[in-house]
Amino acid sequence: MKTADKTDTFDSQPGLFGPTITVRPAHEEDRTVVNGYTFLIARHWGGPTNSELKNLMLEHAFKAASTVWFHIGSGNLRSRRAVEKLGAQLSHELVIEAGGKRQVVLHYRLRPRWARG
Secondary structure, X not given: OOOOOEEEEOOOOOOOOOOEEEEEEEEHHHOEEEEEEEEOOHHHOOOHHHHHHHHHHHHHHHHXXXXXXXXXXXOOHHHHHHHHHXXXXXXXXXXXXXXXXXXXXXXXXXXXXXXXX
């Protein structure tokens, strides 16, 4: 598994949507990756574009990884619900300090039993 951070951006029709995905290795020894963020403009949230993007991302990730992690701010209810719909399980939370502010980050784990469907 490559250890360098990777950012892929795709925009097939300028102005229509610009999904951006970041994935980085978390622990190469146990074959895990972290989904940094996935961005779609609002009109594609929850629709077929969003579903297909996540399906493709996870199919690709599980070719090399045994676990995909999602790190989500505790107040980001939309993203929390989205990863829970995928079958990700809340594992633990971490309190971080950033810019003098305290933030709770929830760590969700998705195992390879995830299947397109």
